[in-house]
Amino acid sequence: MYHLKGKVALVTGAAGAQGLGRAIALRLAQEGADLVVNDLSEVSGSRPRLPAVVREIEALGRRALPVYADVAEAKQVDAMVAAATAEFGRIDILVNNAGAPAGPDRVPVVELEEEAFDLIQRVNLKGTFLCSRAVARHMIARGGGGRIINISSTAGKHGVAKFAAYCASKFAVRGFTQSLALELAPQQITVNAICPGLIATERIDDMAAALAPPGVDASEQRRSMITNTLASVPLGRMTETSDVANMAAFLASDQAAFITGSSPTVDGGLHMD
Numbered sequence: 400m401y402h403l404k405g406k407v408a409l410v411t412g413a414a415g416a417q418g419l420g421r422a423i424a425l426r427l428a429q430e431g432a433d434l435v436v437n438d439l440s441e442v443s444g445s446r447p448r449l450p451a452v453v454r455e456i457e458a459l460g461r462r463a464l465p466v467y468a469d470v471a472e473a474k475q476v477d478a479m480v481a482a483a484t485a486e487f488g489r490i491d492i493l494v495n496n497a498g499a500p501a502g503p504d505r506v507p508v509v510e511l512e513e514e515a516f517d518l519i520q521r522v523n524l525k526g527t528f529l530c531s532r533a534v535a536r537h538m539i540a541r542g543g544g545g546r547i548i549n550i551s552s553t554a555g556k557h558g559v560a561k562f563a564a565y566c567a568s569k570f571a572v573r574g575f576t577q578s579l580a581l582e583l584a585p586q587q588i589t590v591n592a593i594c595p596g597l598i599a600t601e602r603i604d605d606m607a608a609a610l611a612p613p614g615v616d617a618s619e620q621r622r623s624m625i626t627n628t629l630a631s632v633p634l635g636r637m638t639e640t641s642d643v644a645n646m647a648a649f650l651a652s653d654q655a656a657f658i659t660g661s662s663p664t665v666d667g668g669l670h671m672d
């Protein structure tokens with residue numbers, strides 16, 4: 400539908416089995432794009448890592464290159480972009496999806512430790528900056544044209560108690576998106592930020608564990624977060640990764656060539672701008 404055949408996309412934070420990055424990578428592959436998929440090193444954490452995502456992309460008949468890199472380390476990011484262009488010759492689409500896990504940052508500001516605040520900004524904001532800078536340099540050098548899609552959040556449009564570090568990072572991603580969109584418009588490179596509502600990825604397990612009050616276990620907290628969201632969403636269900644992946648595929652396409660600096664919300668009508 401969106402005809403991305405011949406395009407190459409780089410998606411960061413793409414290893415989670417239920418994650419948004421994997422869903423976006425597969426959706427772009429379904430549209431015909433070849434993929435560079437990124438995440439932290441293969442041995443970190445217990446979640447299934449990039450090889451499974453690579454196999455899924457290849458099963459769709461597309462090529463996939465896994466690159467392990469920390470998006471908040473400039474040297475690793477620059478090496479990732481160099482590896483991607485060495486393999487495919489170009490990057491047409493960048494999706495800045497990697498996000499720090501929800502954890503000790505989900506507390507009131509008066510209890511928020513500096514390290515917890517810094518980690519969220521480091522991955523969500525600095526990672527978006529470094530990947531955008533490296534890929535934009537490449538896109539400009541090869542004569543312009545391209546798509547940068549940042550994953551913000553509805554928490555990048557509305558403050559949420561105990562989410563101050565996360566909200567700060569996701570509001571900042573939207574500001575960064577608008578500035579970069581203005582800078583890159585002369586080169587016909589569009590820059591947009593998608594703002595999803597709560598999605599039941601692995602991340603919300605971490606979030607539930609961090610937010611559970613004393614005496615409430617994480618699974619009970621997770622259930623109540625989902626029940627509360629379901630009760631409030633006008634369209635009557637949770638946001639699915641596919642809803643966000645569809646928006647990413649559209650923004651990556653030629654049909655979205657005249658849309659830049661925007662921050663579409665994908666949350667079933669829970670938050671209206």
Ligand code: NAD
Nearest residue numbers: 412415418419438439469470496497498552597598600602
């Ligand atoms: P997730 O935790 O499953 O995915 C994030 C991925 O980023 C993980 O695979 C993780 O290993 C990777 N990552 C973390 N630090 C990294 C680093 N320094 N370098 C490279 N990779 C790194 O979470 P998700 O729910 O799939 O979230 C994806 C994005 O969507 C995040 O930016 C998140 O803030 C955003 N988002 C999620 C929700 C939700 O409810 N799940 C809602 C709105 C926005």
